[in-house]
Ligand code: BES
């Protein structure tokens with residue numbers, strides 16, 4: 001018996017689920033999914049099967065083929081893991097079915113009231129299962145080790161549509177009057193964290209023969225314009241990684257409480273509406289989620305302890321796509337912005353340096369609490385270091401071999417190390433991979449990404465309070481302006497704030513990367529004209545990347561702290577539970 005994932009009761013000596021048949025009845029009134037899940041095994045099996053579950057009420061379990069009762073036992077509640085659900089399968093069980101329902105506060109789901117949508121007319125539901133929240137939707141082996149194919153039937157009120165991380169298989173009238181049943185099929189084996197569902201008033205637009213965007217009617221036009229370049233991205237990504245294997249690449253724009261920028265749910269990337277800047281300046285998030293189709297969804301981290309394998313490779317790939325589509329300077333700016341995030345995370349984890357290694361040890365640690373830019377940016381720098389050591393052409397071949405060797409499998413850092421050692425003997429020693437993977441902070445040989453543009457902007461920012469020519473600043477693109485703002489001294493005077501705002505109209509910006517960077521500066525300076533906009537953003541948006549720094553900036557003075565607390569009290573009923581937790585963490589650092 002071996003449990004090999006600190007965040008799951010999955011036992012690799014027990015039967016492995018090969019496929020799920022899911023039936024969800026989406027109940028907006030009670031905020032639960034009523035469910036039936038059938039777990040199918042590759043062959044008839046018997047004995048103990050341990051599943052993960054969190055907040056699930058299990059009504060009954062039976063052998064799918066015969067209806068014979070399957071005894072089950074729920075273990076005690078563990079704060080991170082949830083409850084072990086132990087089934088004892090009778091001899092000859094090929095599939096087991098569980099009737100159950102989810103809890104209204106399942107972390108993996110957010111139920112939105114009509115007021116929280118753009119349309120304001122109908123409710124909305126979306127899931128977010130990474131890292132370990134699939135168990136709040138389905139009783140399952142909730143470890144990335146255990147890959148499953150699935151099919152699903154989702155019953156929803158007839159005015160609403162359902163999408164999933166799977167291929168659509170049609171819509172039929174539902175079992176209850178006033179409902180429709182949406183059918184889906186995901187034929188390829190995926191880790192449980194890639195299970196995804198969204199239900200709402202949705203419309204779609206084709207972007208290419210294999211790509212389509214979904215959004216609420218009020219947003220669909222803007223979304224189709226913003227992401228029009230997605231087919232070009234797929235083509236460029238195929239040049240880096242080989243053919244796109246998932247048939248379709250669709251996008252879903254969620255309501256603004258979505259806690260992440262993007263989530264790489266296979267065949268249906270989930271995106272925050274804060275990407276809709278109106279100038280296509282934030283589409284690198286799409287490049288990132290698309291790249292996960294290879295690094296993450298084809299080759300998957302075996303557990304959250306190897307998360308850098310997903311994110312490090314993906315950030316590297318995102319910047320390679322950026323270089324191939326928009327050129328060297330744009331790519332260098334991407335690395336520069338990443339450096340900023342990396343420095344912030346290194347600082348945040350100064351007291352817990354064990355979280356700044358790439359290969360982490362997370363026994364007893366919630367993956368959501370370990371989340372930071374380290375696996376992303378340190379990971380991407382490690383990948384870039386490998387590329388520099390091998391040379392671009394040899395690394396391209398290495399990457400293709402890596403994909404070929406591990407496609408549709410879930411691997412550990414140790415698997416990667418063994419592969420690299422066999423593929424390019426001596427490479428890991430040459431780049432001091434041990435320091436990258438196992439030691440805190442940044443290794444001495446971390447690559448530096450230089451660009452004349454970036455240096456010019458940082459030099460100007462560092463010369464502050466000397467002000468650059470306003471005309472020159474207005475000619476910068478959003479990324480250039482962001483790099484400039486990020487490098488300004490943190491404590492600006494009110495007069496500086498007023499000047500910047502007047503010359504650059506920062507408070508009115510619709511590009512959230514820029515806007516939030518500015519609002520952090522403005523809030524810390526108690527620049528009153530920007531505070532209504534801070535309120536607006538915190539009341540509307542639940543993306544953790546923006547909530548964390550904004551609430552942190554509001555920690556600067558007693559007056560802004562009072563504002564921060566007041567806004568949180570008002571806004572948090574609309575936040576995702578993950579966002580609420582992150583903000584509570586920030587508020588707890590306020591000194592009074
Ligand atoms: N897979 C992540 C999101 C995630 C990570 C969700 C861990 C839950 C647990 C996704 O690919 C991601 O990294 N999103 C980033 C965007 C990106 C461009 C760095 C985000 O949401 O900001």
Ligand code: ZN
Pocket residue numbers: 288292310311314
């Ligand atoms: Zn990612």
